[in-house]
Amino acid sequence: MVTLKIDEKQITTTAGMTIIEAAKSIGIEIPHFCYHPKLSLSGSCRMCLVEIEGMPKLVTSCTTPVSDNMVVYTKSDKVKKAQEDILALLLINHPLDCPICDKGGECPLQDYTYKYGPGKSEFYDKKWHFEKPVNLSPLIVLDRERCILCTRCVRFQDEVAVQPELIVVEKGYGAYIETTKEEGFTSNFSGNTIELCPVGALTSRQYRFKARPWGIKRVPSVCPHCGCGCNIHIDVRENKMVRLLARENRDVDNGWLCDRGRFGYLFTSSPDRLKTPMIRKDNELVPCTWDEAISKAAGIINKYKEMHSIDSTAGLASPQLTNEELYIFQKFMREVVGTNSIDHSLERYLMIEPPGKTICNGLRRFSFSDIDEADVIVLIGGDPSIDLPILDLRIKKGVNRGAKLYIAGTDEIELCRFAGRHIKAFESYPDLMDTIMRETGEKNKYLVLLNRMMHEEDVETICACMKTYLSGKISMGGWISLGLMLPEANSQGAQDMGVTPFYLPGYKDTGEGSLKGYGVPDKVKCLFLADMEVPDIAGRRRDIDHLISYTPFLNDTARLADVVFPAAVFSETDGTYTNSERRVQRLFKAATPPGEARSLWYLLMSIANALGADWAYGSSQDIMTEISKVNHLYRFITYETIGQGGSYADGTADGTRYYS
């Protein structure tokens, strides 16, 4: 530990910390452009210069570590002059684009110029020009005149995404950012450079000219596109989503988003969003009132309860729905409709959760932060760059830190570049695990990630094999962590909430599991689809008497329905998602759904009550309260305890959790 003074304030901190970080820790802001805590040091913008007593020249506070008895001044006259100088120099070629630049209002260059810069320009000559704007990709646009060559974008691509697609070409005043590939900026993490860019050089094409930061309402939420559950900010203007930004969660996304998540929101304000329910009259779907649709749907369900066996009704709900909606869905189908034929997937999937299945017990439950500590990471099947892109970044960082990566049972995937070994084919799972264990005998922290297409027997074999090594590794101070890579935002939640024919919420056996398959049952007569598309429904439609669809768009499946209810999307509802590490995170409602679209739980409550039930949920919080009583895995979950950072489903704070 070292003790030093910054602006007359004494501070004791770890040796090796930079002055800029030490200052930040006691609330002193030092302006900077090229410095970023998650990237390598550049020291090139010269904005963060500070004065150290006894040193003749100012030094960059981002590159200088603190030392004992150092005396630092961040606001002396010398420093103020230097700050003014650097801004004056940056502004000579920087175009006066503020009125048309998307960064205006949230621009460090603007803000620092106000606080530290010169009052007027003394440059009366011609600014250097570049052709602009340049579309680097369908998503990212570059303005080379605004660029101050801080190289944050270059370093991000080189170091974090490890897809070096941006470089500086030419030198001096003529230098500019260029893509390395002819196809342009193709990295699936390209959008992060927009948030990193301290000026309006790299901006989003989707967001271009759409809004000003001061006219935006910002709501925290969770990305709906994959099982990572990256935390996001939803920015809304006049009830329309204008962009998504990262909301740093060290344990999940570490402040990054993939492009699918960041740019995949335009559908929410598509003009094709359904605004009213629809009903089939004379073989044509026509708009109708909410009450008409409810009563029609209730009538259909009632008919089936009375006339056919309960087997012939089934329901499918999307794993992009919230826990609350999924819980109500299974409650509706089981208690009101009276069937156990529900699911959240058209294909077979793996569940490793159910207790009483002792296959995993003793093994550590996967947290994303395990990647940061593991000595050995084993990926079995699956491709994180497609299924869980942010895990890609985390695994790359882990390998860079020294973890050995094994990739087994896949073709060439993005992470193969980082793999110590890519084992395309192997005799058997025990063989595979034994080989890996043998090659890494001296290591003690293991992470094994399974893909959800695997069979339970295979998982049992893998777990049995790993457990033979477990006590040895534990005695070395290590652990073996097991995770399942679930690609949808709330597949884990769907399983936990019992949207499967096999289990009730909390994995109580229904006893009927062996009679059912996955997906849409063969003999179904009445099908309820909650935001699910069934590709082969057209061929089967003649055998299905009634189809009720809850959907945001009139897609091919919905077109064949008897009753269509307009759906709210993820940004239009409060609720929670459970990600692949069984972390429960809150979504906050950011916009009101169009027209008469509603959350699924509200719709199902309306139908249930029309059928004589007495449901009185006022909000999704009410539903979570019930979930926490019914589903023992969620017994610690309340909206207060989850807050905005999420919390593990079993309520532990530090992520050290075990299967039991």
Next chain:
Amino acid sequence: MEPIILKRGRELYKIENYLSEGGYESLRKANTLEPGAIVDIVKKSGLRGCGGAGFPTGTKWGFVPKTPGEKYLCCNGDEGEPGTFKDREIMEEHPHLLLEGISIASRAIGAAAAYLYVRGEYSKAIQRLETALVDAKERNLLTVDIIIHKGGGAYICGEETALLESIEGRRGMPRLRPPFPAVSGLYGKPTVINNVETLSYIPHIILNGPEDFAASGKNKSRGHKIFSVSGHVRHPGNFETTFGITLRELIYEYAGGIRDAKRIKAVIPGGASSAILTEEHLDISMDFESLAEAGTMLGSGGVIVMDEDTCMVRTASVLSRFFCHESCSKCTPCREGTYWLNTVINRIEKGEGVPGDVETLERVCGRMAGRCFCALGEAAINPVLSTIKHFRNEYDFHINERRCTAGGSAW
């Protein structure tokens, strides 16, 4: 005075000639000495870096950790400083002397491989070096693996850490220091970067002992230095002398004085990065300390002489354009500052200056000074401020009269 390096007229680039004059004997002797002993000898000699910074060579070698492991020696033959062409003559005419020096230095620091970074434009030097390397290898004379790396044509690659980046295949931009190259340099390994001339003194120092070298010189600048004299002199060229001769001697005795019987007007004493001197400074001693005291620097020893017909605004304009063009773009003050200086001076030179422009130039220099990432940006300030200091009237004339005091163009 017997030259140590520039022994002319004997075609010493041919190995037979070099050997017949005692070539590679020093390396044989060095191979019998402990590396630490070699470092001590060089320290005692007082030899300082000849590329511009003048850092004591023995001290630099001493920074390399003694623990075993990969280490590198890099010879900086980028010679980008305008007005400097001494290394060119050394590489063209005395390649074996350089190879011998590289070998001895490598032994001293424990390097198994050495990179010889040669400015790409020096095609004859590269040719001579490549031939010399083949010849010396054939006779098993070398004890270190020497790799010749051709530069791509950037002044910034003469900066030692940008040179390392260039060898590693990256854009030539300087690195953060610390860590210093002696601790973490080429490929992250301990590395020493020395100038061509510096390494070429090493064989003499080892063979004849450090005292011989240290005996001559002035102040803390010991031994010999090669000055490249160019400009309006009768006999431009490289001159090897001892530290301590005066600028007057160098220009009038060695280089034959000003051509066409003109009067001297200004002198750049140490390459484009040094502040200019005028007639009143001619009796200054050419050594590191004396020139620093006079507000300029010895630098690389590139002496550019300008006569009475030279337009000093044009001089500043040419030099500004050089720095502006060569800025690597890394840091704000150099990238933007050199553009600003160049633009304004160009305007003044063309007769489009306005009152206040000179004050602007001074202010811009003040905005850049002490803020730049490396010495290039800092150096760009010197020609501007020193020409304004000594020849303000010429700037004013260009601005007010929209004409040049010197009539014609400069050089």
